[in-house]
Amino acid sequence: MERSNRERPTDMTPQQRLLAIIEEMARELQPDRTAPRSPSLQSRLDRDLGLDSLARSELLLRIEHAFDVKLPEEALMAETPAALLDALQSARGKAAKADAAADPVVETAHEPAATPTTPLEPVEGEPESAETLNAAMDWHLERHPDRPHLFIYGDDDQPRTLSYGELDRGGRDIAAALLARGVEAGDRVALMLPTSPDYFIAFLGILRAGAVPVPIYPPARPAQLEEHLRRHGRILTNAGAEVLITVPEARRVAHLLRADAPHLGSIVTVAELCDGRDTAAAMTPEGSSLALLQYTSGSTGDPKGVMLTHAQLLANIRAMGKRLEATPEDVFVSWLPLYHDMGLIAAWLASLYYAIPLVVMSPLSFLSHPLRWLELIQRHRGTIAGSPNFGYELCLRAARPEQLEALDLSSWRIAFNGAEPVSARTFERFAETLAPCGLHQEALMPVYGLAEAAVGLCVATPGRGVILDAVHREVFATTGEARPEPDPEAAQTFVNCGPPLPGYSVRIVDPQGEVLPERHEGDIEFRGPSATQGYFNNAEESRKLCHGEWLRTGDRGYLADGDIHLSGRRKDVLVRGGRNIYPYDLEEAIGGLEGVRKGCVAVFGNPNAESGIEELVVVAETHVDDAEERDAITREITSVTVDIVNLPPDDIRLVPPHSVLKTSSGKIRRGATAERYRSGQLEKGQAPVWRQVTGLALRSALQRWRHGASRAGEWLYAGYAWAIFGIAMALVALLALPLPRLAWRWRVAHYIARSASLLTGIRTRAHGLARFPHREPCVLVANHASYLDALILTAVFPYGFHYLAKAELSQPFLTRFVLQRMGVLFVERDNTREANHTTEKVLQTVRQGGSPAFFPEGTFRPEPGVQDFHMGAFVSAAKAQVAVVPVAIRGSRVLLRGREWLPHPGTVDVVVGAPLQPRSSDWSEAVRLRNEARAFIVAESGEPDLGASRA
The missing domain is CATH 3.40.50.12780 (ANL, N-terminal domain)
Known part of the structure; x- marks a missing residue:
C-alpha cells in the first residue's frame, strides 16, 4: 500500500490528523465501499475498520512518518484510535524532552549505535565434552x-x-x-x-x-x-x-x-x-x-x-x-x-x-517495524538470521525503495525459512527486492524441523540456495508419485528442504508402515540423537508418536536424491474421488483473491453424516459486506478451487476478520476452525474484554470451589486408603509371618494385598501370567514407577519372590524382622564395593530355589519414563543360568507419584513377558538379557524411554 501524497491542513489537531490517516487507510482497504463510516476514537481497528495486523503495521509506519516520531512496539496492540493517540502523545512528549535536553548551540554529527563490528576476543574450540x-x-x-x-x-x-x-x-x-x-x-x-x-x-x-x-x-x-x-x-x-x-x-x-x-x-x-x-x-x-x-x-x-x-x-x-x-x-x-x-x-x-x-x-x-530486523542485520553485520515464511512477506510489504537504498545485507550468509510451509514465490520476490542491498540469492535456505527433534531435522549446506522440484500435478494427486514435469502448466512445485542432519535419518512410509521408494509421497518418520522420548504426562499421545524406533512427524512428503520435500500435514490432507487435496496450496491461491484477507483462509474436510463423503469446506475472512460483492468472491473461490483440485467446494463461508483461528506463531489452526464451523460458532465474534474477564473470574471462583471440594475428597480417600494399607500390613504380620514356609506366607500376603487393592479402588489386571515359570527359579525384573509397585506385584503374583530392598530398611528391628520373614534381600545401593557381595547373595537365593525380584532402575521419579537398567539382575541371571522374566507395570505412576503421599484409585496392568534364557554366563550375555528385557518393558509400560546409554 502506497502512502497518499494528498496534503492535509496544517491547522488540524493531532487527533484529527490521526483519524484522517486511519480513515485513509480504511478507504484504501475497502475502495469499493461508497461511504465507509468515519472512525471515532472508540472505533475498533479490527472489527469496525477492518485493519488486521499487517494493515496496522503499515498504519504505524504512516503515523511515524506523519508526526516524525517513533512509536513504541506496544502500539501495534492498540485496539482503538484512542489507544493510538495515547501512544502518539507519549512518544511526542519523549521526543520534546529529548530536544529540550539537547545543546542548542553545539551541533554534532549523529553517532551510530555501538555495534559488535569490532572483533571480539577469539574463541578456541567449543564445549564438546559438555553433557548439559x-x-x-x-x-x-x-x-x-x-x-x-x-x-x-x-x-x-x-x-x-x-x-x-x-x-x-x-x-x-x-x-x-x-x-x-x-x-x-x-x-x-x-x-x-x-x-x-x-x-x-x-x-x-x-x-x-x-x-x-x-x-x-x-x-x-x-x-x-x-x-x-x-x-x-x-x-x-x-x-x-x-x-x-x-x-x-x-x-x-x-x-x-x-x-x-x-x-x-x-x-x-x-x-x-x-x-x-x-x-x-x-x-x-x-x-x-x-x-x-x-x-x-x-x-x-x-x-x-x-x-x-x-x-x-x-x-x-x-x-x-x-x-x-x-x-x-x-x-x-x-x-x-x-x-x-x-x-x-x-x-x-x-x-x-x-x-x-x-x-x-x-x-x-x-x-x-519489520525492516528493523534488516537494519539490525546491517548494523551488526549479521551472518545468520531466519524466519517463518510470513516474516519475509512482512518485510516485503513494509519495504519502500527509499528505505532500501542505504541497506547493506552483504554479510548475511544464511537466511533460513522454516516452521511453516515455505513459499517459493516469497523467496523469489525477497531475493529480487533485496539483491540491490547485497543479499546473495545463495543465502536463502528452506529448512525443515519440528519440536519432537528439538528443532532441526533437515538442513542443506550453506550456499546452495533455493531448489525447486516440479512434478506432474495430476499424477501426484492420484498416485502420490512425484514424477518430474517440465511443463509449468501441468506441474506442481515443491521446495527442497535439504537432507537430514548428520546422525539423523528420514524415511517415507505408506499407511501400513511400509517404507516407500524415493519420489513417492507418504508419511514422514525420523530418528536421531535428539528424538524426544515422548510428550510429558501424555502417554496416549506418546504411544501414537512412536513407530518402533522411528517417530512419526505428522507431515507428508517425499524424498528425492535424499532431500526432503514437504507436501502437507497428514491430518490436513483430504481425499476426494481418489485424489489427495492439500489445503495449503488452495489456501494460498484463495488468499490472493480480491476481497479475501491473505493468510486468513482455512480449508478442511467435514464428514457428511449421510453419505460418509468428506466435504470440502473453505472458510475465508473478508471485510466486504455488500451482498453482490460477496457473491462475486464466492464465485471466484469456486473457480479457483476447480482450477486447482478439479472439483468445487461443498461449502464456502465468508466470515469477519479473526474468525479463522491461528497458533501463536501464525499458523492456521484448521482443526480448531473446523470445530467452530461444526458447532455453528464460526461467525460469532469474540466477547468484549470486560465480559471475558468477568467470565474468567466467575469460572475461577467456581473452579476454586470445585478444586476445594475435590481436594477434600482426595484427602478423605487418602486417609481411607492408608488406613486400608495399614490394616493390610497388620494382617500380614498376624496371619502370614507366623507361618513356617515362605510360600505359605507369600500366598497369604497375596490374598491380603489383592483385597487391599480392591478395597482402595485399585484394579489390577494381569496379562501373560501363564508365561511365568513358577515351578523353577528365575529372576523377575520390572519397571519402577510408584511406591505401590510392590503391593501391585504381590496382589498379582500368587508365587513367592525375594524382593531386593535398600539396606537402610534393615536398621529398625521391626522392619527388618517383617521383611526378612517375607524373604526380602537387603542390598547396599550405590555401593560399588558391595556389588559382588549382592550378586553372590542373589546367586545363593537362586541355588536354593528362590526367585529374586528386581526393580533394575534402582529408583523412580515423578516424571513418566523408563530409566536405564542397572546390570546386577542380569549378571546374576547369566551366572546362575536362570531365566529373566520381564514384567511391565502400566498405570501405577498416576496412582501415587514420587514425592506424593496422596494415592488415587485407578487401573494397573501388569504384563508378563516370555522368559529370556541365558546362553552363557559372560558379560555380553548379561547385556543382551538387559537390552531385551528393557525393550519389552519400554514397549509395554506405555511410558517413554529415558535411557541415556546403551552397552
Whole structure:
C-alpha cells in the first residue's frame, strides 16, 4: 500500500490528523465501499475498520512518518484510535524532552549505535565434552566471562548488552531464590515473559536450579485474553508447574490462570526473585535430565509438551552447527519468539553454545517495524538470521525503495525459512527486492524441523540456495508419485528442504508402515540423537508418536536424491474421488483473491453424516459486506478451487476478520476452525474484554470451589486408603509371618494385598501370567514407577519372590524382622564395593530355589519414563543360568507419584513377558538379557524411554 501524497491542513489537531490517516487507510482497504463510516476514537481497528495486523503495521509506519516520531512496539496492540493517540502523545512528549535536553548551540554529527563490528576476543574450540547446557555455560565462563553474548533491543536504539558472566550472575540469583522457595531438581517452572534480559536470566536460573523451564507466551492483546489464559491453564496443569515467572503487568490477570491450573502455587516476577536475599547453591543436572518442556503450537485440549533432555538439546545444536559451519565469528540476528523452538533453541541456545553474539529484538517490535530486523542485520553485520515464511512477506510489504537504498545485507550468509510451509514465490520476490542491498540469492535456505527433534531435522549446506522440484500435478494427486514435469502448466512445485542432519535419518512410509521408494509421497518418520522420548504426562499421545524406533512427524512428503520435500500435514490432507487435496496450496491461491484477507483462509474436510463423503469446506475472512460483492468472491473461490483440485467446494463461508483461528506463531489452526464451523460458532465474534474477564473470574471462583471440594475428597480417600494399607500390613504380620514356609506366607500376603487393592479402588489386571515359570527359579525384573509397585506385584503374583530392598530398611528391628520373614534381600545401593557381595547373595537365593525380584532402575521419579537398567539382575541371571522374566507395570505412576503421599484409585496392568534364557554366563550375555528385557518393558509400560546409554 502506497502512502497518499494528498496534503492535509496544517491547522488540524493531532487527533484529527490521526483519524484522517486511519480513515485513509480504511478507504484504501475497502475502495469499493461508497461511504465507509468515519472512525471515532472508540472505533475498533479490527472489527469496525477492518485493519488486521499487517494493515496496522503499515498504519504505524504512516503515523511515524506523519508526526516524525517513533512509536513504541506496544502500539501495534492498540485496539482503538484512542489507544493510538495515547501512544502518539507519549512518544511526542519523549521526543520534546529529548530536544529540550539537547545543546542548542553545539551541533554534532549523529553517532551510530555501538555495534559488535569490532572483533571480539577469539574463541578456541567449543564445549564438546559438555553433557548439559549448564556445563556448556561453565565452559564459556572459564574462558571468556566478559565476552558479550546478548545484544537485546527494546524501544531504544541502544541495545542492552549481557556478557556470559552477567547472564550467569543473574541466573544464579534466580536459581537461589527458586531453591529457597522449595523448587527441587526436575520440578517444572513456567516462564511467561516477553523478549527481554529478564527472560534470558530467568531461563538460565531455572536450569541452574536443576529445574525444567516451560516457556509459554504472555497475552499480547486484551481481546485474546480468554483464549490465552485457557490454553495456558491446560499447559500449566499438564506440566505440573507450581511456579510461574511473569511480568508485573501480567500478574494482575495471571491469577485467573488458577481457574484452569488449580495446582499453580506461586506467581512471581524476576524482580522479586532477584532481591539478593537467597544464597542456595546451584544444582548440577545430568545429560539425561529433562532440560525443557516445549509445548507444540496449538496445544489446546490435549497439551503436548515435548520432553527434551540436556543431551538431546546439545546433540541437535551440534548437528546444526556442523551442517551450518557455525563459528564464534558469526552473528545471529533474531526476532523469533523465545517460547518457540526456533527462537529458543536454534537462535539462543545454539548461539550460547558456539559463542555467537546474538542480536535479539522482540516479535512485537518486528511486527510493528519489520525492516528493523534488516537494519539490525546491517548494523551488526549479521551472518545468520531466519524466519517463518510470513516474516519475509512482512518485510516485503513494509519495504519502500527509499528505505532500501542505504541497506547493506552483504554479510548475511544464511537466511533460513522454516516452521511453516515455505513459499517459493516469497523467496523469489525477497531475493529480487533485496539483491540491490547485497543479499546473495545463495543465502536463502528452506529448512525443515519440528519440536519432537528439538528443532532441526533437515538442513542443506550453506550456499546452495533455493531448489525447486516440479512434478506432474495430476499424477501426484492420484498416485502420490512425484514424477518430474517440465511443463509449468501441468506441474506442481515443491521446495527442497535439504537432507537430514548428520546422525539423523528420514524415511517415507505408506499407511501400513511400509517404507516407500524415493519420489513417492507418504508419511514422514525420523530418528536421531535428539528424538524426544515422548510428550510429558501424555502417554496416549506418546504411544501414537512412536513407530518402533522411528517417530512419526505428522507431515507428508517425499524424498528425492535424499532431500526432503514437504507436501502437507497428514491430518490436513483430504481425499476426494481418489485424489489427495492439500489445503495449503488452495489456501494460498484463495488468499490472493480480491476481497479475501491473505493468510486468513482455512480449508478442511467435514464428514457428511449421510453419505460418509468428506466435504470440502473453505472458510475465508473478508471485510466486504455488500451482498453482490460477496457473491462475486464466492464465485471466484469456486473457480479457483476447480482450477486447482478439479472439483468445487461443498461449502464456502465468508466470515469477519479473526474468525479463522491461528497458533501463536501464525499458523492456521484448521482443526480448531473446523470445530467452530461444526458447532455453528464460526461467525460469532469474540466477547468484549470486560465480559471475558468477568467470565474468567466467575469460572475461577467456581473452579476454586470445585478444586476445594475435590481436594477434600482426595484427602478423605487418602486417609481411607492408608488406613486400608495399614490394616493390610497388620494382617500380614498376624496371619502370614507366623507361618513356617515362605510360600505359605507369600500366598497369604497375596490374598491380603489383592483385597487391599480392591478395597482402595485399585484394579489390577494381569496379562501373560501363564508365561511365568513358577515351578523353577528365575529372576523377575520390572519397571519402577510408584511406591505401590510392590503391593501391585504381590496382589498379582500368587508365587513367592525375594524382593531386593535398600539396606537402610534393615536398621529398625521391626522392619527388618517383617521383611526378612517375607524373604526380602537387603542390598547396599550405590555401593560399588558391595556389588559382588549382592550378586553372590542373589546367586545363593537362586541355588536354593528362590526367585529374586528386581526393580533394575534402582529408583523412580515423578516424571513418566523408563530409566536405564542397572546390570546386577542380569549378571546374576547369566551366572546362575536362570531365566529373566520381564514384567511391565502400566498405570501405577498416576496412582501415587514420587514425592506424593496422596494415592488415587485407578487401573494397573501388569504384563508378563516370555522368559529370556541365558546362553552363557559372560558379560555380553548379561547385556543382551538387559537390552531385551528393557525393550519389552519400554514397549509395554506405555511410558517413554529415558535411557541415556546403551552397552
